[in-house]
Amino acid sequence: MATETPLEGDVGRRRRQAVVEKLLLRDLALRHRLGILGVCLLALVPLLAQPRELNQFTYVLYLMMFAISWDVVSGYTGQLSFGHAFFFALGGYGTSVTVNQHLLPLANDLGLTLGPVGTVLVILGGIVGGTLVAALGGVLIGVPALRLDGPYLSLVTLIAPLLLYQSLIIFSDEGSLPVLAPGGLGGTSGLLNTPPSFVGIGGLNTAVTVDQQWVGAVARYYISFLALLIVLAVTYGVTRSAAGSVFTAIREDEDAVRSVGMNPAKFKIFAFVLSAAIGGFAAAVWMHAGPNAAPNTENLFGSGRIDLSINVIVIAIIGGMGTIVGSIVGALFFAFADTVIGGLDVAIPGVELLFGSELTIADTSPLPTFLLGMLALVFLPRGVVPELTRFGRRLLAWRRGEVDTLLGRDRSPSTLKRTAEKYREEIEEIVGGESR
């Protein structure tokens, strides 16, 4: 239009100023202040926890990152992935193989003796390698996603980790996968040589040696926490920019995106690659700083090959799809439920009479956790974070005197419901339903 628009003048300067103002945390909405408070509380966890508890809680940080990774692609663009462990495994194995089978032998060949700094550099190189391998995996899944919809894409995402799992077995022995992984991939029991960790007791396989258990636990916690902050910053930056609104628009209607001059294919692939890179990065850091840091299938795929993939979905949905923050809250809920249930060694009454042996509630894991996830789906379909945000908004409006708002119902359907609806439509299209 030929009339003057707000896009004229020095827009670039105004935008940069807005970014700076956001970064200076001025004029924050209440929920953002609460979010920052939450992050600060996470930073203070080591003050409260015992070393063993802290180790357990450190793992929760990785669950958060994994769930965020799923949320970026599935929560935002609605491309449902049922096998995100594919990316985690690529990242975890990627860094282990890069460090143990490439970088360390190379340093050895060159006759270098690695000090703490050298080892840290090698580890960082491994993390970069793992992240890149995972990102490549993101391209591998993202490209079919351009042609496949709904259930077909889900099948691809479901099969990919199973193929990878099988490859780990096929290429288990030394020399079975030359150049890429000369030492082999170790099969289901994983790589026996665990990659060096950032901090630990015992000097052989650590960059920095400490002499007390709790110092190592605290240090590993903060390294993991730093990784979480990096993941948060990246995902927040992308999803809160205009690209984020394109992501959610793809979830709603790809044609609408195309009709306003944007290429949905580009954004879809980007979402997959970003998600894969984040998942791979988290897994890679885990291998060097996390608790139980061993590159094996139990860790990176979950106990039943797909458990971890399902867990991250449950976490992201409990917390709230398409919010990023929801993944953090969801992981806390999930871990809390898991711990509480795992601690219930009360025998389930009646089972002994029926089957002759005792069965405690803890033995039935992960059944109760999944049950909890299903309950959340039914009663909190929006997820905890969006529900709380809505409740908080109404409460504030009510305090301002807008009486109706507390009672009024919001009829807009939840993200989960909309995603599921679209998924159903896509299935109906395939089976030739008369619904359209």
Add this chain to the structure above:
Amino acid sequence: MSADAVGAEPDERAYGPDDGILVADDLRKEFGGLTAVDDLSFAVQEQEILGFIGPNGAGKSTTFNCVTGTYPPTDGTVYFKGEDVTGISAHDMVKEGMSRTFQEFAPLEDRAVVKNVELALAPDELFTLSGMGGETEQLAREICRRVGLGDVMDQTPSELPHAGMLKLELARAIATQPDVMLVDEPFAGLSGQEVQELTEVMESLRHHGMTLIVVDHNMRGLLNLIDRAFVIQFGSKIAEGTPEEIKNDPEVQEAYLGGEEI
């Protein structure tokens, strides 16, 4: 730009890239054995409002699906601003400066009306600061006000009446800042008052330099708006001229079931 392209009868001569801002030359689209568009040629001049008229099934939508890149034509050439744009993708066509409204469209239900419009202002880039300074929202609000959605822009699209949806679709197309806008059946199901409102919006767009092509299956409501009409049937042109000329054209009357009032 040749003057004889407007309103004249350049039937047998081929159109070139410089005959108008949007030119279709011998455009043809076949689906299997069916010819939906049969060697159609036309030229649209800058800042005109062209009515593109034809009975249901005449090939209007197919023509514009070929022109705007929804699918490639079987044969023929499309020139836009003097360049050959035949067969480029729909989203690239929008970037070239040609947008369209859809008869059957689904607004994004998960966000407010103004956010629907704002999406069209976002750049096709993965990393961007666009929107950070609030200027795209400001512009989106201005567009909403211009098309008459000022009071309802913070509602969700599902709360809009039918006329509101048409306006939203128009606003979304405007927000891509096109030079040529194709409007598909903008008056379907609108009251006289609402038709008048939209007519004014489109005239003001033209006044600001936009070229408009309005597609409809009849001319009711279009008479006050269009400068020139182009009538097709069975994928071929049957008449071209001012609205008055078209109304009195025997072939056009024939096309509309033996002289039904058009």
